[in-house]
Amino acid sequence: MADDRITITIDGVEVKARRGQTVLEAAIEAGIYIPYLCYHPGMEPFAACRMCVVEVENGRGFPASCTLPVAEGMEVRNNSSQVHELRRDVMELLIADHPHGCLTCHRVDLCGPQDVCLRHVSVNDRCVTCPKNERCELKDTVRYLGMEMESPLEYKYRDLPVETGDPFYDRDYNLCIVCGRCVRVCEEVRGDNAITFTERAGQALVGTSAGTSLLESGCEFCGACLDVCPVGALVESDHKWEKAQQVERTICSHCPVGCQLNLEVNRFEKVVRSVPEISSPANRGQGCFKGKFGLDFVNSKKRLKTPLIRRNGTLEKATWEEAFDYVAERLDEHQGDTFAMLSASDSTNEEHYLAQKFARVVMNSNNVDYTSNTQPDAVNAQREVLGFGAATNPIWDLENSDCILVFNANVTEEHNVVAVPIKRAIKEGAKLIVIDPREVELTRYADLWLRPKPGTELLLLNGLVKALLHQGLERREWLYENCSGLEPLREAMASLEIGEISEQTGIPQDTIDAAMRVYGPSEHSSIVYGIDNVPEELHKDCASALSALSLLTGNLGKPSSGIYPLKPGANSQGAWDVGCVPTHLPGTSPLEDTEARQRVEEEWSIQLPQAKGLGQQDMLRSGQVKALILIGGLDHPTADALQTLQALDFLVVQDSFLSAAAQRADVVLPRSSFAEKTGTYTNLERRIQSVRPVIAPKNSAAKPESWAICQLAQRMGAKGFEFSDTAAVMDEIARIAPIYGGVSHQRLENEGRLVFRPDVGNPLPTQVLYSDKEYHGIQWPCPTTESSGVEILFASGFGDAMPRIPIPDYRKIELAEDSAFPLLFTPGRVLLQSERKMTVIKGLSNRIEREEIIEVHRDDGQVLGLREGDMVELQTNGASLKGRLAFREGLQRGVVSSTQLFGQLMVEVEASQSPDPMSEIAGLNIAAARLVKVES
Template sequence: MTNSIREIRDADFLFVIGSNTSEAHPIIAMEMKRAVRRGATLIVADPRAIWLTTIADDHMQIKPGTDVWLLNAMAHVIINEDLTDKKFVAEHTEGFEAVRDAVQDYTPEEAEKMCGVSAELIRRTARSYATTRKAGIYYTLGITEHSHGTDNVYALANLVLLTGHLGGPSMGLNPLRGQNNVQGANDAGASPIYYPGYQRVDDTESQAKFEKLWKRDLSPDPGLNLNEMMKAAGDQIRAFFVMGEDILLSEPNVLALEERMNRVEFVVLQDIFPNETLRYADVVFPAGNFAEKEGVFVNSERRMQRVRKAVNPPGEARADWEILLELGRRASAKRNLDPSVWSHQTPAQIFREFSASAPNFAGITHERLDQPTPDGFSGLQWPCKDDQDPGTKYLHEGGVLRGKGLLTAVAYRPSMELPDKDYGLLLSTGRTLYHYNSATQTRRDEGLDAKQSEAFVQIHPRDARKRGIDEGDLVEVKTRRGVIEVAAHVSRQVRPGCIWMSLHFAEARANVLTNDVGDSVTGTAEYKVCAAEITKVNSIEFGHAGLFPGSYFHQSPRGAAADSEAGVLEEETQEN
């Protein structure tokens, strides 16, 4: 995020696109709710009627994968109606002419045909965004999990740069990070092209610096990104070390991956629970969870915050950092490398080596993170360059960091696989409030499991009727990559022609279905769009109305029946 979470409540205009904030980032949604309560305008662009649309001023129910059309049309309105911030564009950006020319064909009327969002609404939103000073854009994986995810982000950045909504409070471009430490994992250099602190592996200066620090020659060749690794499994890649991810639940097109994993010769797995990947593991290291170790997570707003040890791990399990230090030490000794680079005793020492190696983190230590900081919150937001630096609330203050903000002309490219006569529906995947990713943690909580215990697919009543599907029927969802069985949830939350599934359930892996084509720049897979078809298997009964999220929108008849069952249960318990 360019800006901070606490600034959201003071924003006057919120453009939320490709983010089901109230389910995936509930506490950020609370900030948005607070802003709306104060009178801010909220526009939600999402293919589904998510909770936030119930308090939004407008809902742009966009066709999945047509974001570039929508965003270019907004840029079209802003440029042609002369709503750009001319001073900002002249002083702080480059590439304006290219974008101006590129968006000329993207008229709101054409966009309406492509995106299913009315031209009037596109105009109104563009004008309102451009003319409100404290206007922030918030997005997540609905923008990035496309084969053209990078284009989507450029198109959003164009809006920010054209209007100069950058470098001040409550504005900017704000990707909401999906996992507790995605930001930190990138910051730490768990990347095929970057050392810690975004210093490129093919930059000779950085290479020399880390060679000196780690006392060995380092490879200047960028490695494979995750998407490439998965596709090269069994070919170029013959061994995996996997820490804290269930690749066979989380990666797209998993059946093909399973087949390739059979040709991988050696797998080391380090995790807290047995998972699907365990079937392929040759060695398993039992790790400690976040309650059992010291360390730092970095949140969405670049804030480094402490994780503290509360309890000891069970049995022989050890904190991940202890295992990794030992692995590094032993492997280095075996290869006659200098083992002294593994001599840390505590996470605080490891953190210091990390933060000292990158200018943007140089001012941060565990000791400082344990003190109250000048802004009154716990933790420090990077950039934080020395031990006096109070950290950075919002980026790009007084001008764009890279010198000139680059306006990038983008052209619409269709998603790689769209519905056709064999697979007539468009499948998107996502998260729900009650579970988290592969759900190895949340499905082990009886309460969360009670609220939502089964996988489901949301389908519009019109599409359900055509296929003879009723609420709660067991259906087969099929794509070119695989097939799974799951309960049908007939709901107007989705657009006609679209279906939606969550990715949490191991017995109905949505990623059997998803397309593993990656974005050409980042390798991020197209989890949000692929062609699918549904057929009914049989009718089954469901027990509880709370089974589905979104049941508060459209209580189904069967949901109502389940309601009264719950009522009966309540009465019986009372009598006892």
């Protein structure tokens, strides 16, 4: 290790550097400041701004330190007068066409946003016309160079119109310094290429192809370009001018990736901006449209502020005391199996834990679940095979996989940041196999896109297993050492006819074989699966089959070779871990496990209920449940589900808004949002991370459910709910859940690593704009306080728990049984369809005009008497879509498909009146449909 380090000096200070590092990187690590504008951590050096020039002893000229590799004994001068003078000259060129009234005003330190200072400033471009006021890296750099008041008052104004037409953010290219960070982050990091450099020389700028809107240029609205922009050229349009009073790090509540976000809060306790954290291991500085632009719901005026009790048919304001008294009284009538409890998809681990403890201890019922637990069979199936129903490897391991198989998952929209390492891997030459009847963003990158007829997914997976074995691609030696069950599987597979599978699924035999020839031999293959569109009855076996595929090729227990189940809901993983599911106890032990039961009963000093619990879907279907506590809204508030809620004897809803479910409640309790909570989330890679309170809304009685549950339990005379804070809840979890044994709030805080922070009095711009501490969380299993968690499961083998390769069932589900809707509609959504003409009509909210294309197989079209080019209406139960008919050979018979543009969705989200539109985005669900010819 020591041999790898070489020594250089910067201004006489010795700095240890790693071979291959650049001088700038070595300086940043050593806490030495070299000014820079185009460099950004996580991207290749670009050497465009020339701000980081240095002098090297016995070297020629002034090399840019961002591209200068370190060499043993190198003597770098960062502070000589010549270097300073050159940097000032460079800066003068940069600000020659950047409005810089903010630099030359002598009052600049005194005024804030909204201050008008016309009378004090002789130039007419007041600093407050820049939305990046006080956050601008360019301004800080000019100040660092000591040239602010010397700056010339004259500059060449480009006089370009500000692009305000796109959703979520504005682009003002008058302020652009063409450092290229945005273009590079979009291409290098995100793999999207939605923006590019345009023109050249003095006219060079950033823009889109032919100046089209971002809606049609392939933008995924992740906001990565905003986060790297050093000036005010790219800024969020919401809260554009607001100044942050404080910044707090927390975890996003939209999906289980667990992105660390720095939330900026203004002096009115409003979250005004969200900036993903660079040092975060789960998201590495990346975010998505939801985490970047979809958090305004916490500021909504529509949020519930007081408890409501239904009196004479209407919900009336009440105090918490009254609400607790009433709920406690009514719940007493519903002890046992007629009671059920649903925790929210974004509840913290502590809250999930308290919810299940409440149901089991106070109400003596195992009917406890979380609202987004839509695929419990899949989780259980993977657990049965591998011992864990979670991702085996870290998310960013995907970046180095050679082959990635994505099964039925709309990753780009639902677990967005997971798509980033996948796209990066593809760029490095990895192969991508997508199995999905829908056209999703990743199919564009797929080497093989297998598009089975909906309902036959399991047959196809059987076919893949068979093709793998048939071609002898299994890792026999590894299997003999690590697994059992190979021969039984081989026998079971021998009876299958691949020809029949091919016929049923509609996937040619060659393609099935080819997919396994790509997946099998590759050194590091990973599987990412969502199964959100597979019929529920097939979940279990699909997950088994996928586990079998990863076992057969020995792709477990090593880097970049994992299996990643993608569940919906921000803290689904945590809910399973702490037992907020009807079938499992805290620590993921099954309810029937006597040892685990004993451990829990001892800690809780009660007898656990015996009866099997109902899951979230059965609770609303069975008619057994008479009283329900629902936290958060229903994930899919269908008419049927709402009907069931209406019919309950007693319904308590704790939510932030008066949702459809809350409107049917007997008691409504106001709920704190994730931004007001203390606790932990566990992300999909098993990483336990701290959720911190960011805001404290005024004039609101909203409380987190952890508080409400404990209060209610105590009101009902239960013991074991006297927690001083949520940290105490985690301590209890650690006592009874072995995988969390070494986890505590204190540890999660203390193990953060302090990093160099620019001195506020003497602003050193860029890089570590927000981080003062790095938090890595803990990846369970972490049984003791000495354990630092496990990054990659089974890295040291399977031990005693040698997995048995499962034999998946061989069956399909007939989906199109409804004679009124004989076809299956597979909706698709992609970022870019440049070959399709569209018009963006700009206004207060945009409108997109475009002709939709509805695709079917030629045979189906002819049976229906339709011709290519006909205007048709695609009707499903409750929705319709008009478009022009096109015949596609790649489609299965009986399937109708239409692919929309992601930009259309963004326009809808932007125009939505709902307080939390991002969480209401419907997935791409397969539905029964019919086609009707209409007049064009």
